[in-house]
Amino acid sequence: MLFNRIDSIELRGVTKRYGDFVAVDHVDLEVIGGELLILIGPSGSGKTTLLRTINRLVEPDEGEVFINGRNVREFDVVKLRRSIGYVIQQIGLFPHMTVKENIALLMRLEGWDEEEMEKRVEELLDLVALPREFAERYPHHLSGGQQQRVGLARALALNPPLLLMDEPFGALDPILRRQLQEEFARIKAALGRTIVFVTHDIEEAFKLGDRIAIMRDGKLIQVGYPDELVLNPADEFVAKLVNADKKFKHLDTLKARDIMIDVEPYLVEAESVEAVLEWMRENDREFAVLTKNGALVGTVTLSSLLKAGTLEEAIDEPLRLSPDDSLASALSEMKAKGEFMALVVEGERPVGVLLASEVLLRLV
Amino acid sequence: MVGVERVLGAFGEHLVLTYASLFLSIAVGIPLAMLSLRSRRLASLIMGFANLVQAIPSFAVVAIVVPLLGIGFTPAVFAIFLRALLPIVKNTYVGLSEVDEAMVEAARGIGLTEWEIIRHVRLPHAYPAMFAGIKFAAVLANSIAILTAIIGSGGLGSLVFEGLASFNTDKILAGSIPAILMAVFIDVSFSYLEKRVTPEGIGGV
């Protein structure tokens, strides 16, 4: 490790051009040691490019990047990257290596002995809530969410004080994304490191970010704490992005049915743990709503199924809402109960899933 | 009739000749392919040379070696080596360079050196192409090892040429049938090796 902790990361006037096109345009940004900083903005706004100047996958044409006051160009590039965990959305994992080999690759290259590696891999699997027997599996036998967990475990292998995450949950279905965000929020505190996190999703930004940096057309538009962005948006663009104007005004009249997502893709009629697991594998889901003759029985997650002996043990009783419940009261209730999700039912029949909106939660 | 001992002796020589030159081409070809990844210019130089050698008829390659190295076993090995090199270099290079760039970027991003990327990411993905090249090279080596009898390499080729010169069908068959068996053996053995080393999840295995 080049550094044991991060005091600050400073980007000064960072500019990257591709031909005449300016992908990143004179960005000044400070990441405070220990925080999770979100980079958010539309597609093509330069988030990935900016992120990659930190681990030198992109060398800026102008400007400098400093970590703990030292220019990153002073460091050996391989040592620098091994001191920085890197998680990406697309095929981050090596398909020809097992989960264990993927996670242990850097440890092996760093010359750890077999026993140490074994121990660390198990530690990391526990941390990201994957069963230990997954160690011997190949990535293509895992669901999208499980692969993403392995990617995180691999990034944490050498215990780097800094993590760069580029839309790690971007390719997942909305409920799975929320599940992983919840898990990540939980382990984030335990990780205790500095994280720069790229996302498209303002909900994700509000859920996970300490501060949020907003980019557009290669420029940094505004950096601040979530409340600042909602209450004092720098311009129309920021206001639209945090969506505060629209949702804020209508919060009183909005109902659960207006922002719930369709439950159909998550409905299963099954009687056994095996049958539900099979369904999850086929549909690449980690969450299911169980019904019997159309009536709600409860919800299950992949991890609860893997732990439980019988289906009954795995079933959770979700918070139930009716489609006409006002959004404000629904969100307050979810907040009070600490639930990030509720089921919207008509009588006994599930019709939707309501995910707690982080943006709105700050307003109710 | 041809004595069994004569055939076995010739077969042994043929085996040593074929495999010695083949392993030499592998030992030189794979590093050359890896080196070619380093720069475009080096790649086109190496591929250019290998293509040139490939364009020369086998018989001419065997002949050309004589004024340079004389006759006997070593010049024969060299001639076969030259001919077997291209399919190995070319296929290995194509296999190594056609690995998904995003995966290579990911490897670079987590801190692998360029050499470690070749060793742990590119090479395993290049196995199918590489083995196809090696098998092709082995078949070439096997057939040129017959030709090199002309320059005194010994082996099955001497039986074949003696048979041809004296219209002795037995001798021709005693030389060519083991060579055919050998071709089959080469294919089977390298296919087996390929299965053993190729990890799951690559090339539709």
Ligand SMILES: Nc1ncnc2c1ncn2[C@@H]1O[C@H](COP(=O)(O)OP(=O)(O)OP(=O)(O)O)[C@@H](O)[C@H]1O
């Ligand atoms: N290597 C490259 N060559 C040419 N143009 C590039 C290159 N990398 C990025 N760009 C361009 O720079 C701009 C910013 O790209 P970047 O990937 O940083 O955007 P982004 O904000 O991460 O977008 P997304 O949300 O879609 O991932 C894009 O218009 C992209 O086409």
Ligand SMILES: [Mg+2]
């Ligand atoms: Mg991007």
